[in-house]
Amino acid sequence: MQQRRMLQLLTIAIAINSLVFVGCTQQRRFGTDNQTDFTPNVRILQRQLDVPYVPTPQLVVERMLEIAKVDRQDLVYDLGSGDGRLVITAAQKYGARGVGIDINPRRIQEAKANAKEAGVTDLVEFRQQDLFETDLSNATVVTLYLLPAVNLKLRPKLLKELKPGTRIVSHAFDMGDWKPQKVERASGRTIYYWVVPEQVPEDFSS
Numbered sequence: 001m002q003q004r005r006m007l008q009l010l011t012i013a014i015a016i017n018s019l020v021f022v023g024c025t026q027q028r029r030f031g032t033d034n035q036t037d038f039t040p041n042v043r044i045l046q047r048q049l050d051v052p053y054v055p056t057p058q059l060v061v062e063r064m065l066e067i068a069k070v071d072r073q074d075l076v077y078d079l080g081s082g083d084g085r086l087v088i089t090a091a092q093k094y095g096a097r098g099v100g101i102d103i104n105p106r107r108i109q110e111a112k113a114n115a116k117e118a119g120v121t122d123l124v125e126f127r128q129q130d131l132f133e134t135d136l137s138n139a140t141v142v143t144l145y146l147l148p149a150v151n152l153k154l155r156p157k158l159l160k161e162l163k164p165g166t167r168i169v170s171h172a173f174d175m176g177d178w179k180p181q182k183v184e185r186a187s188g189r190t191i192y193y194w195v196v197p198e199q200v201p202e203d204f205s206s
Contacts (some may be wrong), residue, residue: 053107055083056145056171056189061086062093063186065192068141068167070094077101077139079131079146079154084111084124086143091120095142096164100126136161145171152176159200166196177205 056064064086070076072095076174078086079101087098088111100111111126134155136142139162144151155175158168170192174180182193 002166005029007158007196016083028178039095044065051080051145051150053104053145054145055082057187058085058089059187060171060189060191061089063184064169064171065094065145067182067184067191068143068169070096070141072096074140075099076141077134077136079134080144081111081126082107084114084126085122087126088115090141091115092118095194096122096123098191099139100124101129101131102126103128131156135164140166142166142168144168144172144173148173148176155204156175159196159204162196164196164198165201168196 041084043188044080056121065076068074068076070090071168074090074094074096074113076090076096077100078084080189081087081100081102084100087100090096096113100108102108102111105128108126112121115121117126139145142158142162144154146154150183151170151173152175155178162168174192175194177193180192180194182191183195
């Protein structure tokens with residue numbers, strides 16, 4: 001049901017170029033914004049967003065971090081970071097450093113404001129970047145809430161750039177025939193967990 005809903009939202013998003021769904025749940029309060037993201041300066045969004053903005057529920061955020069066994073030694077990259085809640089929670093709860101990547105400048109501004117309010121600007125940063133052009137090699141944990149096609153497109157990059165042992169956690173969607181090491185339900189949502197192997201199968205890296 002959740003996958004069907006996400007795919008329906010993507011169809012709507014493509015039709016109108018940038019549909020934004022905003023929610024609110026976090027250890028601290030996140031703002032509510034009912035406006036649709038539309039930026040006249042099309043250079044900022046050089047291509048259509050890969051997914052619409054649908055925030056991960058806070059209980060799912062917390063369980064994703066628990067499954068990945070995040071601690072203060074980790075550097076968490078959240079791809080499609082939205083309002084920043086995942087890396088902010090990692091910093092607040094575990095003292096981990098975090099990097100949020102989002103192509104939408106409005107979401108980056110929101111995430112930076114949330115990090116400042118949460119008092120974790122010394123631990124987290126947010127970058128307006130295309131996740132396919134971002135260097136992920138320093139990450140020890142990567143979190144995702146994308147779509148099946150985007151996950152599959154991203155998979156070779158993850159396996160090429162991430163060090164063996166890096167943990168990957170995805171909300172709602174898997175990575176095709178790359179079998180997860182753990183699948184868990186939390187608050188009615190599915191969470192997938194992988195660890196980057198020492199030797200990557202050729203079919204997975206191209």
